[in-house]
Amino acid sequence: MISAVHHSQAAVSPSVETEKYSSMCLQFFLETLERRRQVRLLDLGPVCEENIQFFARRIDKLFICDMFIRVDRARRRDQPSSVALQHLGYPPEIFDGILLWDLIDRFDREEARKLGQLCCSWLKPGGMVMLFALGQQGMPSKVSSFVITEGSLVHLRVQHHLDLPMHSRQNRELLELLGPLAPAKSFMYRNGLREFILRRSDN
Numbered sequence: 269m270i271s272a273v274h275h276s277q278a279a280v281s282p283s284v285e286t287e288k289y290s291s292m293c294l295q296f297f298l299e300t301l302e303r304r305r306q307v308r309l310l311d312l313g314p315v316c317e318e319n320i321q322f323f324a325r326r327i328d329k330l331f332i333c334d335m336f337i338r339v340d341r342a343r344r345r346d347q348p349s350s351v352a353l354q355h356l357g358y359p360p361e362i363f364d365g366i367l368l369w370d371l372i373d374r375f376d377r378e379e380a381r382k383l384g385q386l387c388c389s390w391l392k393p394g395g396m397v398m399l400f401a402l403g404q405q406g407m408p409s410k411v412s413s414f415v416i417t418e419g420s421l422v423h424l425r426v427q428h429h430l431d432l433p434m435h436s437r438q439n440r441e442l443l444e445l446l447g448p449l450a451p452a453k454s455f456m457y458r459n460g461l462r463e464f465i466l467r468r469s470d471n
Contacts, residue, residue: 288423373437394468400462452467
């Protein structure tokens with residue numbers, strides 16, 4: 269079942285793509301979710317039709333809120349990016365997993381910390397956040413969809429209609445912004461892309 273909180277067709281238009289790579293964090297994320305019952309997954313965008321189909325075949329309920337479009341809209345109206353967070357009115361402990369992709373790269377430190385706090389509050393005990401972060405070299409700074417294909421292969425599809433800043437952060441700062449979630453897995457690839465799985469304690 270898909271609960272589409274916000275879905276814009278503009279977000280799924282194809283553009284420049286990078287080479288595919290095998291995502292180790294995505295494999296771990298899926299394997300862990302498959303051991304849970306009545307899984308609820310939140311995807312915070314960018315919306316990608318391939319990803320909707322990929323997760324809809326594997327989890328019970330998929331919720332979508334394209335925060336990238338909302339942040340872009342706020343910036344074009346000369347509003348702070350934090351205005352977009354007002355759209356995230358989910359109750360506590362509702363999700364088993366949250367897909368952040370590189371959203372945290374698009375907020376300043378205070379806004380990113382607020383986003384991290386919200387994610388912590390939405391997760392069920394034992395729930396996970398999957399976070400991707402771009403490196404400074406070899407990766408497009410433009411907003412991209414992380415497009416998933418079979419076998420946990422991922423490639424980036426640049427979304428030229430979205431214009432958001434990128435705040436490059438060291439690993440330690442990224443993890444600190446998502447405290448008190450505990451790091452469970454992390455991988456760094458030769459193209460500079462970093463992947464993290466952070467988990468809420470079972471208590």
